[in-house]
Amino acid sequence: MLEIRRQQLIQATLICVEKYGVSDTTIIQIAQQAGLSSGIISHYFGGKMGLLYETMRDLMRELRVTITEKCKSEPNLTPYRAIEIIIDCNFDPKIDSARMKVWLSFWSMSMHQDNLNRLQIINDSRLHSNLLFHFKKLLPKQQAKNAARGLAALIDGLWLHGSLRCEEFDHYQARAITKQFLNNLLEEQ
Amino acid sequence: MLEIRRQQLIQATLICVEKYGVSDTTIIQIAQQAGLSSGIISHYFGGKMGLLYETMRDLMRELRVTITEKCKSEPNLTPYRAIEIIIDCNFDPKIDSARMKVWLSFWSMSMHQDNLNRLQIINDSRLHSNLLFHFKKLLPKQQAKNAARGLAALIDGLWLHGSLRCEEFDHYQARAITKQFLNNLLEEQ
Amino acid sequence: MLEIRRQQLIQATLICVEKYGVSDTTIIQIAQQAGLSSGIISHYFGGKMGLLYETMRDLMRELRVTITEKCKSEPNLTPYRAIEIIIDCNFDPKIDSARMKVWLSFWSMSMHQDNLNRLQIINDSRLHSNLLFHFKKLLPKQQAKNAARGLAALIDGLWLHGSLRCEEFDHYQARAITKQFLNNLLEEQ
Amino acid sequence: MLEIRRQQLIQATLICVEKYGVSDTTIIQIAQQAGLSSGIISHYFGGKMGLLYETMRDLMRELRVTITEKCKSEPNLTPYRAIEIIIDCNFDPKIDSARMKVWLSFWSMSMHQDNLNRLQIINDSRLHSNLLFHFKKLLPKQQAKNAARGLAALIDGLWLHGSLRCEEFDHYQARAITKQFLNNLLEEQ
DNA sequence: AATGAATGAGTCTTCATTCAT
DNA sequence: AATGAATGAAGACTCATTCAT
Numbered sequence: 001m002l003e004i005r006r007q008q009l010i011q012a013t014l015i016c017v018e019k020y021g022v023s024d025t026t027i028i029q030i031a032q033q034a035g036l037s038s039g040i041i042s043h044y045f046g047g048k049m050g051l052l053y054e055t056m057r058d059l060m061r062e063l064r065v066t067i068t069e070k071c072k073s074e075p076n077l078t079p080y081r082a083i084e085i086i087i088d089c090n091f092d093p094k095i096d097s098a099r100m101k102v103w104l105s106f107w108s109m110s111m112h113q114d115n116l117n118r119l120q121i122i123n124d125s126r127l128h129s130n131l132l133f134h135f136k137k138l139l140p141k142q143q144a145k146n147a148a149r150g151l152a153a154l155i156d157g158l159w160l161h162g163s164l165r166c167e168e169f170d171h172y173q174a175r176a177i178t179k180q181f182l183n184n185l186l187e188e189q
Numbered sequence: 190m191l192e193i194r195r196q197q198l199i200q201a202t203l204i205c206v207e208k209y210g211v212s213d214t215t216i217i218q219i220a221q222q223a224g225l226s227s228g229i230i231s232h233y234f235g236g237k238m239g240l241l242y243e244t245m246r247d248l249m250r251e252l253r254v255t256i257t258e259k260c261k262s263e264p265n266l267t268p269y270r271a272i273e274i275i276i277d278c279n280f281d282p283k284i285d286s287a288r289m290k291v292w293l294s295f296w297s298m299s300m301h302q303d304n305l306n307r308l309q310i311i312n313d314s315r316l317h318s319n320l321l322f323h324f325k326k327l328l329p330k331q332q333a334k335n336a337a338r339g340l341a342a343l344i345d346g347l348w349l350h351g352s353l354r355c356e357e358f359d360h361y362q363a364r365a366i367t368k369q370f371l372n373n374l375l376e377e378q
Numbered sequence: 379m380l381e382i383r384r385q386q387l388i389q390a391t392l393i394c395v396e397k398y399g400v401s402d403t404t405i406i407q408i409a410q411q412a413g414l415s416s417g418i419i420s421h422y423f424g425g426k427m428g429l430l431y432e433t434m435r436d437l438m439r440e441l442r443v444t445i446t447e448k449c450k451s452e453p454n455l456t457p458y459r460a461i462e463i464i465i466d467c468n469f470d471p472k473i474d475s476a477r478m479k480v481w482l483s484f485w486s487m488s489m490h491q492d493n494l495n496r497l498q499i500i501n502d503s504r505l506h507s508n509l510l511f512h513f514k515k516l517l518p519k520q521q522a523k524n525a526a527r528g529l530a531a532l533i534d535g536l537w538l539h540g541s542l543r544c545e546e547f548d549h550y551q552a553r554a555i556t557k558q559f560l561n562n563l564l565e566e567q
Numbered sequence: 568m569l570e571i572r573r574q575q576l577i578q579a580t581l582i583c584v585e586k587y588g589v590s591d592t593t594i595i596q597i598a599q600q601a602g603l604s605s606g607i608i609s610h611y612f613g614g615k616m617g618l619l620y621e622t623m624r625d626l627m628r629e630l631r632v633t634i635t636e637k638c639k640s641e642p643n644l645t646p647y648r649a650i651e652i653i654i655d656c657n658f659d660p661k662i663d664s665a666r667m668k669v670w671l672s673f674w675s676m677s678m679h680q681d682n683l684n685r686l687q688i689i690n691d692s693r694l695h696s697n698l699l700f701h702f703k704k705l706l707p708k709q710q711a712k713n714a715a716r717g718l719a720a721l722i723d724g725l726w727l728h729g730s731l732r733c734e735e736f737d738h739y740q741a742r743a744i745t746k747q748f749l750n751n752l753l754e755e756q
Numbered sequence: 757a758a759t760g761a762a763t764g765a766g767t768c769t770t771c772a773t774t775c776a777t
Numbered sequence: 778a779a780t781g782a783a784t785g786a787a788g789a790c791t792c793a794t795t796c797a798t
Contacts, residue, residue: 001778021301023212026771037780039774048772101300108297111290111352112210120353149350150343150366157346161338163300164309177339184373190761215788226763231790379782399679401590404767415784420769479678486675489668489730490588498731527728528744532717535724539716541678542687555717562751568757593792604759606795615793 005044006054008034013055018098022052022105053115056106059099060123063089079134080186083151086131087178090155097169100159128152138186147185154181194233195243197223202244207287211241211294242304245295248288249312252278268323269375272340275320276367279344286358289348317341327375336374343370383422384432386412391433396476400430400483431493434484437477438501441467457512458564461529464509465556468533475547478537506530516564525563532559572611573621575601580622585665589619589672620682623673626666627690630656646701647753650718653698654745657722664736667726695719705753714752721748 012034016025027048031038045051067089071077074085110116128148135144155178162169201223205214216237220227234240256278260266263274299305317337324333344367351358390412394403405426409416423429445467449455452463488494506526513522533556540547579601583592594615598605612618634656638644641652677683695715702711722745729736 005778021298024301027773028771031781038772039780040778042773043779104297104300107349107353108293109210111293112208112213117353121355124350124353146362146366146369149347149362150370153346153350153366154339154343154370155346156349157342157344158338160296160345160349161313161342164296164306164313166310173335173338177335177342180335181339181343181370181373184370184377188369188373194761216790217788227789228763228791229761232762237789383782397679399676402679405769406767416768417770417784418782421783426768482675482678485727485731486671487588489671490591495731499733502728502731524740524744524747527725527740528721528748531724531728531744532721532748533724534727535720535722536716538674538723538727539691539720542674542684542691551713551716555713555720558713558755559717559721559748559751562748562755566751572757594794595792598760605793606759607757609794610758 002044005036005040008036009041009044009051010055010058013051014059014099014102017055017102017105022102022109027051049113049115052106052109053119055102056110056116056119059103059106060119064123064126066092079137082134083131083182084179086127087151087155087175087182091158091171091174091178093171095171097163100163100169104160104163124152143185143188150185151178151182154178191233194225194229197225198230198233198240199244199247202240203248203288203291206244206291206294211291211298216240238302238304241295241298242308244291245299245305245308248292248295249308253312253315255281268326271323272320272371273368275316276340276344276364276371280347280360280363280367282360284360286352289352289358293349293352313341332374332377339374340367340371343367380422383414383418386414387419387422387429388433388436391429392437392477392480395433395480395483400480400487405429427491427493430484430487431497433480434488434494434497437481437484438497442501442504444470457515460512461509461560462557464505465529465533465553465560469536469549469552469556471549473549475541478541478547482538482541502530521563521566528563529556529560532556569611572603572607575603576608576611576618577622577625580618581626581666581669584622584669584672589669589676594618616680616682619673619676620686622669623677623683623686626670626673627686631690631693633659646704649701650698650749651746653694654718654722654742654749658725658738658741658745660738662738664730667730667736671727671730691719710752710755717752718745718749721745 009030012030013025015033016029019025020029027041028038030051031041041048041051045054067086070085070089071082074081106116107120110120131148131151132144135147138144139147158174158177159169162174198219201219202214204222205218208214209218216230217227219240220230230237230240234243256275259274259278260271263270295305296309299309320337320340321333324336327333328336347363347366348358351363387408390408391403393411394407397403398407405419406416408429409419412418419426419429423432445464448463448467449460452459484494485498488498509526509529510522513525516522517525536552536555537547540552576597579597580592582600583596586592587596594608595605597618598608608615608618612621634653637652637656638649641648673683674687677687698715698718699711702714705711706714725741725744726736729741
């Protein structure tokens with residue numbers, strides 16, 4: 001039961017946060033969206049913050065798992081291909097701008113909520129060290145550092161801008177821009 | 190009096206939003222920070238949202254003015270130099286990460302607040318068309334478009350990541366990464 | 379539960395409005411009077427105005443039902459008797475001056491509150507057309523109109539004056555005055 | 568100066584109370600309407616309540632003076648004619664329904680404001696004893712009492728109903744109804 | 757004599773949390 | 778395991794009053 005309810009409520013949270021923003025979402029809205037009662041949230045998550053925390057964790061895990069599995073599925077993985085997979089997964093067409101709106105809502109919240117901040121930093125570090133690991137095989141150390149920092153920033157920056165504009169997010173333009181950034185970095189050599 | 194109070198309250202808002210985040214900032218906190226009473230906010234700004242709106246506008250104007258003045262001060266302004274100025278001003282050491290935290294708080298809020306959203310889009314468009322204008326003189330149209338989109342994203346993405354990490358933001362690394370991105374784009378040719 | 383709470387809160391509203399007047403009554407006073415918390419009012423009535431609206435509706439319904447039932451209980455109802463019942467019910471000794479104070483408070487408020495105004499007009503029209511219906515059987519049309527208008531005014535005017543004076547309202551004098559008015563109108567013929 | 572300002576502010580109060588109702592009228596609105604500053608009200612009237620009190624007094628005096636002067640202007644004043652004058656002045660076409668709205672606003676307020684209540688009662692008593700004085704010359708004591716009570720109620724009741732309906736108040740119908748009431752009372756004999 | 761900037765107490769409203777069932 | 782009624786603390790906003798000029 002626990003796992004079913006957890007998933008129901010996390011899904012409902014994603015929908016509500018996308019619609020109303022994280023601080024204008026009430027637990028009653030979430031409960032209604034999930035077709036459950038409001039009391040259930042405290043029961044399973046100890047409170048609103050607990051639910052938000054778990055939702056954010058879920059969001060992060062989802063992307064991480066997608067990347068990990070894609071990497072595992074390719075037997076002869078070059079560093080270049082690994083980075084390419086990270087880019088492709090970040091701009092996977094199944095990630096809609098709704099999802100990104102939620103992400104940014106949490107991002108903003110995590111600036112002032114210690115527990116979310118920790119989560120964010122762990123996730124960010126993991127992505128960063130992952131990128132750095134691959135770049136180090138392709139570039140000198142200092143250049144690799146900048147490359148990792150820049151690529152991560154470019155990806156999130158594109159989403160940031162995309163989630164603001166009302167138009168549909170252009171996943172392919174985003175991929176093109178990011179890969180060009182990547183290629184240029186490597187061709188410098 | 191009006192202008193003095195406006196500035197006092199906007200400054201206080203910046204400080205509070207940086208400390209507590211935009212939705213955890215109360216008008217009483219802002220008033221106390223400004224050394225004034227809470228009623229004054231409705232008196233001068235018509236309400237909390239009015240103050241937030243004007244604060245965001247102020248933040249945007251500040252950057253815009255800095256860029257414009259710097260450009261005007263250079264007589265023989267090449268397209269390349271113009272873009273460089275935009276980068277330098279965006280990563281001006283006098284912009285601290287506090288300022289950027291505020292920016293992101295507003296960014297997040299503007300996803301669900303129509304008036305802030307309009308403001309954000311106007312500002313975003315202005316920067317984008319400015320960049321595009323310069324890039325078009327240096328690159329073919331499609332490449333110029335991607336370049337403008339990418340550069341704007343990279344700048345904000347670097348701030349996004351910087352405002353999350355607790356460490357001091359490294360303005361010079363940010364400039365270096367962004368300028369390398371710029372140079373690589375132009376050297377492609 | 380809903381119906382119990384509704385009645386509790388409407389009763390409490392009547393008591394508070396009688397004591398303090400409609401615009402000096404706070405929802406905290408009402409809640410305390412009802413032995414409940416203030417939040418409950420928004421929960422059941424959507425806000426203070428919703429509660430006032432329903433209270434006024436209740437007040438009107440009460441009188442209307444009393445009249446209707448009394449009329450139904452009399453098999454051979456002449457027009458004269460019907461009018462007499464309306465008078466008697468309006469000055470029923472169980473209507474105390476407290477009740478009338480509330481009525482007037484709402485009356486005054488309804489001059490500037492559209493929703494209350496609509497309610498008032500509907501109620502007023504209903505009484506007026508009811509009276510007119512009966513008078514038309516007893517008098518020529520123009521006289522019937524004046525009679526209906528006059529009788530309704532006399533009834534409310536007597537309450538108006540009664541609710542201001544501190545002394546106990548004299549229901550029997552009011553009835554006497556009104557019935558004399560009625561009889562005189564009919565004897566003119 | 569005092570008298571000029573007093574009149575300015577009382578006039579402004581009448582206009583605002585008619586527009587917004589007595590409890591939704593702010594002193595700033597009144598001051599603006601009078602083209603003066605808000606501080607002036609405390610200066611001349613000691614506060615909002617002081618201004619409301621004086622405005623109500625003014626309203627009452629106005630009617631009283633009109634009646635008194637009209638009576639004085641007629642040399643051979645019969646009791647019947649005196650009562651007729653009271654009716655005519657109460658339904659003088661120069662009294663618009665706006666004026667009556669204000670009257671009722673004050674009436675309602677005076678149910679819970681002791682100083683206004685005293686004022687109201689004094690005024691009411693004065694009218695009542697005036698009517699009674701004349702009726703006693705035309706009717707036996709008990710009938711005279713009822714007549715005075717009834718006539719006063721009918722007048723205010725007609726205004727009460729008139730101020731609620733949106734249509735223009737029909738002064739002539741009101742006079743007709745009231746005079747018929749009067750004549751019927753006297754013809755009973 | 758007159759202003760109007762500033763105050764802050766008082767109100768309504770919202771909403772996460774609790775808890776009896 | 779689940780509900781949802783009820784709470785009450787906290788926030789935004791209003792506005793009569795004050796007071797320095």
